[in-house]
Amino acid sequence: xxxxxxxxxIIGIGNILLQDDGVGVHVIKQLENEMLPSTIELVDxxxxxxxxxxxxxxxxxxxxxxxxxAGLKPGTIYKIKPEDIMNYKKENLSIxxxxxxxxxxxxxxxxxxxxxxxxxxxxxxxxxxxxxTQTMISKIPEIVLNIKKxxxxx
Amino acid sequence: xxxxxxxxxTRLEGHLKISVTLDTTNNVTAAEATGNLYRGFENMLVGRxxxxxxxxxxxxxxxxxxxxxxxxSKATEQAAKFTPTLQGLLLRDLxxxxxxxxxxxxxxxxLALLDYIQGPQMHPWTPGYSQDFRFxxxxxxxxxxxxxxxxxxxxxxxxxxxxxxxxxxxxGNIVPGGxxxxxxxxxxxxxxxxxxxxxxxIQTAYKTDVNKLATAYSDYYKIGKGYGNLISYxxxxxxxxxxxxxxxxxVTGGVVGSFAATNIKEYVGHSWxxxxxxSNPASGATxxxxxxxxxxxxxxxxxxxxxxxxxxxxxxxxxxxxxxKGISVMDRHLARYTETSKIATNMSTWISQVKVGVSGYTKLxxxxxxxxIGLTEAPRGALGHWVSVASSKISKYQIVTPTCWNAxxxxxxxxxxxxxxALIGTHVANNAQPVELLRIVHSFDPCTGCSVHVxxxxxxxxxxxxxxxx
Numbered sequence: 001x002x003x004x005x006x007x008x009x010i011i012g013i014g015n016i017l018l019q020d021d022g023v024g025v026h027v028i029k030q031l032e033n034e035m036l037p038s039t040i041e042l043v044d045x046x047x048x049x050x051x052x053x054x055x056x057x058x059x060x061x062x063x064x065x066x067x068x069x070a071g072l073k074p075g076t077i078y079k080i081k082p083e084d085i086m087n088y089k090k091e092n093l094s095i096x097x098x099x100x101x102x103x104x105x106x107x108x109x110x111x112x113x114x115x116x117x118x119x120x121x122x123x124x125x126x127x128x129x130x131x132x133t134q135t136m137i138s139k140i141p142e143i144v145l146n147i148k149k150x151x152x153x154x
Numbered sequence: 155x156x157x158x159x160x161x162x163x164t165r166l167e168g169h170l171k172i173s174v175t176l177d178t179t180n181n182v183t184a185a186e187a188t189g190n191l192y193r194g195f196e197n198m199l200v201g202r203x204x205x206x207x208x209x210x211x212x213x214x215x216x217x218x219x220x221x222x223x224x225x226x227s228k229a230t231e232q233a234a235k236f237t238p239t240l241q242g243l244l245l246r247d248l249x250x251x252x253x254x255x256x257x258x259x260x261x262x263x264x265l266a267l268l269d270y271i272q273g274p275q276m277h278p279w280t281p282g283y284s285q286d287f288r289f290x291x292x293x294x295x296x297x298x299x300x301x302x303x304x305x306x307x308x309x310x311x312x313x314x315x316x317x318x319x320x321x322x323x324x325x326g327n328i329v330p331g332g333x334x335x336x337x338x339x340x341x342x343x344x345x346x347x348x349x350x351x352x353x354x355x356i357q358t359a360y361k362t363d364v365n366k367l368a369t370a371y372s373d374y375y376k377i378g379k380g381y382g383n384l385i386s387y388x389x390x391x392x393x394x395x396x397x398x399x400x401x402x403x404x405v406t407g408g409v410v411g412s413f414a415a416t417n418i419k420e421y422v423g424h425s426w427x428x429x430x431x432x433s434n435p436a437s438g439a440t441x442x443x444x445x446x447x448x449x450x451x452x453x454x455x456x457x458x459x460x461x462x463x464x465x466x467x468x469x470x471x472x473x474x475x476x477x478x479k480g481i482s483v484m485d486r487h488l489a490r491y492t493e494t495s496k497i498a499t500n501m502s503t504w505i506s507q508v509k510v511g512v513s514g515y516t517k518l519x520x521x522x523x524x525x526x527i528g529l530t531e532a533p534r535g536a537l538g539h540w541v542s543v544a545s546s547k548i549s550k551y552q553i554v555t556p557t558c559w560n561a562x563x564x565x566x567x568x569x570x571x572x573x574x575x576a577l578i579g580t581h582v583a584n585n586a587q588p589v590e591l592l593r594i595v596h597s598f599d600p601c602t603g604c605s606v607h608v609x610x611x612x613x614x615x616x617x618x619x620x621x622x623x624x
Contacts (some may be wrong), residue, residue, distance in 0.1 A: 017195055017213050046213060048323030050260065054309045106264075109302050128194040 008151065009041040009059040011052055013066040013100065020074075020123035020136045024065040027143050034144065036153065049099040056107035061115045063147060064100050068120025075139045077146060078120035117150060119143060170561055170600050174577055174591060182591070185570065185577040187561040189453035196440055199551040204230040204520055204543050205330055207551065211539065212324045214553070218532035220253040220319065223328040225539040225553075229528030230330040233543050234521040242332025242514035243391040244504045245318045247399075248345065249325060249333070250530075251390065251501045252315030255352060256308050257533035257599075258467070258494045262364065262487065263304035266596045269589060270367060271297050285587035288370045297366070300359045307355045314348035317341050318514075333514035345505050353498040356491075364491040368484050378483040378594035380576035381462055384469035385413065385559065387538060389531035390500070399500055400493070400531065403473035404458060410473055413458075415527055415538065420454040420554065423566035427454065431566055435540040435552040436525065455565040456554050464572040465535025465559040466598060467493045486597040522546045532556050534599040560598045573598055 010031060012024035028044050036042070041059070045052050056062055068078050082104045104116055121143065124133040148154060171188040195214050199207050208226040212219035224246055231237065238246075271294045272287055289297065312322055318335040319325035327334045368375075388402030402413040420438055422431045428443035435456075443449075457463075464481075468489040471477035476496060477489040521543050528539040535556025542550035562571035570578070573595060582588045 015213060017198065017210065044321070044324070046219070046324045048217070048219065050264070051256075051312055051323040053305060054312065057309070106305050110305060128198060130198065 006039050006041045007059060008039060008061040008063070009043060009055045010063045010065065010147065011043045011045045011055060013045045013047075013049055013052075013064060015047050016130060017128065019125050019127050019129045020121075020132050021067045021126045023067050023121045023123070023132060023136055023139075023143075026132060026136075027065045027140060027147075030140050030144055031147070034148075040151070050103060052100070053103050053106055056103055056114055056116070057110060057112045059114055062117070063150065064116065064118045065143065065147070066100065066118065066120055067123050067126070068118075069123060070120070072122050074122050074124030074133070075135045076122040077139070077143060078118075078122070079146070079150075080118045080120060082116050082118070119146060170557070170595075172573070172577070172591065172595055174588075176582060176585070180582045180585070182577050182580045182582065185574040186450050187453070187563060187571055187573050188451045189557065189561050194440065194442060196551040196553055199548050201547050203546065204233065204541060204548055207539070207541065207548065208329055209324075209326075211553065214555075217257065218253065218534065218537070218556075219324045220250050220315070220328065221530055221532035221537050222539075222553075223325055224250060225528040225530045225537050226541075227328055227330045227528065228530065229526040229539040229541040230521070230543075231518065231526065232528065233524035233526030233541055234330070234518055235524075236331070236516075236518050237394050238332035239514065239516055240394050240507075241509055241512050242516065243394060244508050245333035245335055245337070245514040246328060247390045247392075247504050248501060248508070249315050249319040249328065251497050251504070252311050252319075254497050254533045255356070255494055256311035256315065258490050259304050259308045259311065259356075259360065261533070261599045262360065262490065263301045264308075265599070266487065266593075267297060267301060267363075267367075269593045269596055270371065273298070285584055285589045289366075293366065293370075297363060300363055303355065303359060307352055310348050311352055314345055314352070317345050317348075329515070330520070331515050331518035335515075336513045337508050337510055339510050342505060342508060342510065346502075349498065349501055349505065353502070356495050356498050360491055360494065364487055368488060371484060374484040374593065375480055375482045377580060377590065378486075378576040378597055379481050380464060380572050382408070382481045383458075383461060383463045383572075384472050384481070385458055385463035385465050385536055386469045386473050387413065387415075387529035387531055387536045389470070390497070399496070400470040400474045402529070404463065405469065405472050406461070415529060417459050418456055418538075418554070419460065420456050421565040422449075422454050424449050424563040425451055425454050435538065435554055436527070436542075438540075438552050440552070449563075451563045453558050453562055453571075454554075455562040455571060456559055457565055457569075460565075460567065462562065462565070462569055462572050462575065463559060464598070465531075465556045466490075467533070469535065470531060471496075483593055483597040486599075490599070520546060535559055557600050561600055573600070 012028035014022040014024040016022035016025050025044050028042050031042055082101055124135045173186045174182045175184040177183050208223045211222040211226045271289055316322045320327040384405035388398040390399035404411045404413050419432050419434055426444045426446050426449045429439040429441040468486050471489045471493050477492045479485055523544050525542045530537055537556055538554045540552040560572050564570050576594050580590050582590055
């Protein structure tokens with residue numbers, strides 16, 4: 001529908017009402033101030049992960065930023081490619097809650113295979129608050145840097 | 155990265171756990187629904203301008219943000235004694251209609267259908283149940299093809315909603331005062347184009363598939379009935395005087411009756427709250443007390459005249475007279491199709507009534523004091539926001555979501571909630587694959603897809619099933 005010169009989309013996922021859970025959305029807000037190249041689209045996906053499918057169909061590269069609880073130190077940044085874990089069959093690997101992987105599979109079923117990179121951030125606290133913890137706030141620049149590095153910006 | 159262990163419980167909206175007890179003949183004798191939607195979201199709104207609520211409450215749940223924005227806007231508008239123009243109401247209908255279509259199609263194809271057919275043999279569809287699949291290979295393939303087609307249609311419904319809703323998924327244009335959109339000829343033409351494609355899918359593929367399901371699983375007309383009481387607040391304003399495509403009402407013991415918000419009371423005898431039990435949301439409070447004796451959920455138990463009611467498509471279509479065949483798992487699916495088709499047809503009327511170059515927004519002077527109730531429907535049922543304003547700030551805010559009605563716990567009189575009631579009496583053929591329970595829970599379209607984990611209790615006769623979202 002729209003003539004698009006953009007080839008990369010960065011999607012922030014999370015609930016801004018739940019403190020560190022909203023980190024993805026907060027990263028998008030920061031990226032809006034970073035004067036990124038015009039080939040990059042920024043999306044505040046909020047809590048509607050399954051609605052993000054369209055972006056996986058239209059863009060060559062999709063970067064997802066989300067809160068990810070794996071048990072390591074709060075503020076730990078994880079970088080995952082879906083293919084690293086998608087077909088990894090192990091009893092204790094519970095990927096059913098990772099809706100974003102469902103979306104990747106749905107895109108694949110529609111014959112679209114964008115390059116997907118997930119930046120997951122270990123939360124310190126998920127509670128009712130619009131403010132993230134200091135741990136998480138202080139990590140934002142590092143997350144932004146990692147995304148820029150991934151996109152080879154500067 | 156073979157050492158990663160993921161345990162991502164980050165999507166807290168709509169986490170639902172179901173535990174049931176079985177007797178020696180494998181029939182469900184007791185059921186408990188545990189919701190983790192802690193109601194403290196409402197307390198966060200206190201002290202903010204009323205107009206903030208339409209944006210913030212959308213964030214509570216990613217599945218029906220549009221309905222939250224509308225309920226919140228309506229509550230503030232009532233407090234300000236204001237009604238949007240017909241243009242504003244029609245634009246809301248079109249955005250909300252797009253959301254209903256998108257949500258109902260997602261529910262049937264992406265969430266419910268895989269309880270009946272086997273998905274591709276790969277993650278995230280495996281490991282899954284292999285129990286009670288009745289379609290032959292050809293029918294399964296057709297349904298899977300439409301599963302993929304539905305993804306595309308659903309996406310088009312989203313894009314259609316964004317034409318007047320602004321950004322998605324959390325819309326920016328629905329505010330107290332109406333809709334801040336000024337339709338152009340091109341936008342209207344694009345909207346009609348999307349709608350035509352979507353309507354064709356609904357009235358061909360969706361219609362055929364839901365009927366195919368109903369034929370193959372006709373025993374599910376007798377499973378998961380529950381109380382049989384239905385409630386709707388009404389949705390889709392068709393004029394500024396309050397007429398609605400699906401009117402408000404109740405169905406009690408088979409009799410269609412009127413609805414009045416004053417008859418709603420919320421009980422917390424079995425919920426983790428210490429606030430008073432049995433209050434109307436207008437005067438209700440939300441004080442958490444986790445671990446309270448006898449409590450097992452963060453959901454309160456809303457009741458209408460002290461009785462438990464089921465909310466959703468079946469309630470809306472029964473009250474409107476569009477679908478009155480019965481109340482069961484399969485009736486819920488057929489009612490959802492019936493309503494989707496009716497909404498699509500009416501959206502075509504609404505889009506032709508929308509005026510070019512006329513804003514849907516009228517400047518609303520925020521109320522300094524007052525109270526308001528915003529009632530609408532989310533795809534999965536009755537949604538209400540209750541607001542009190544003092545010194546131009548929110549002094550009290552209460553939200554009763556559809557899943558609060560359907561997945562509500564036992565009330566103070568010992569009556570279980572609608573989903574709990576629908577599970578009780580169900581026969582489970584195979585303890586290791588309690589697909590019957592999953593199908594019942596899914597038919598209510600609770601906030602998120604659910605999976606069942608079986609916990610082995612000490613005793614031999616009793617099993618414990620726990621349903622958790624995907």
